[in-house]
Amino acid sequence: QVQLQQWGAGLLKPSETLSLTCAVYGGSFSGYYWSWIRQPPGKGLEWIGEINHSGSTNYNPSLKSRVTISVDTSKNQFSLKLSSVTAADTAVYYCARGKRDSSWYYYYMDVWGKGTTVTVSS
């Protein structure tokens, strides 16, 4: 059974860079799209972006200028960096395994990490 374990700094100051890592246990790393999704307090879900085992990425256009997602296939891990954070980036950040076709006709997340609470405050 696939499990995702995530970790990273939970308290940041404005202008700092958020850094989170997600490790994949118990399943194949290839053939999936590894995603980051966030949820501000009391609000809905926002897709941040994805990466596959080859390192090909796609980002939410609204965050693209500040986001970098990378992969380390030797460790079955993928990471998120979000630069120049502000209070608006305060949220629970989830890593998730995505399944989709090449044209995104179907795209869903079937395994999720437990989430990491990130607070941005001076």
Add this chain to the structure above:
Amino acid sequence: QSVLTQPPSVSAAPGQKVTISCSGSSSNIGNNYVSWYQQLPGTAPKLLIYENNKRPSGIPDRFSGSKSGTSATLGITGLQTGDEADYYCGTWDSSLRKVFGTGTKVTVL
């Protein structure tokens, strides 16, 4: 702001049925499959329905999904107290991003 609109809340008594709508456009639901997620309080979302109406292994058939045009619907029959949660629809949007619905809170009366 989300491009997929859901009712903020629905409620029903135990054993009854609820339906949750997800309204989009030709830029998203109209041309792509829909998935549904259940988020119990304080936990990560969980996949309930994928490709409009398919259930992952372990999801009871009390949960069902459908799609028509630019809208999708999640149905829950035989409502249980354990179904109290937030529910989100999701799909791909032509703005090149995965989008989620505004979320619906299900309350069991």
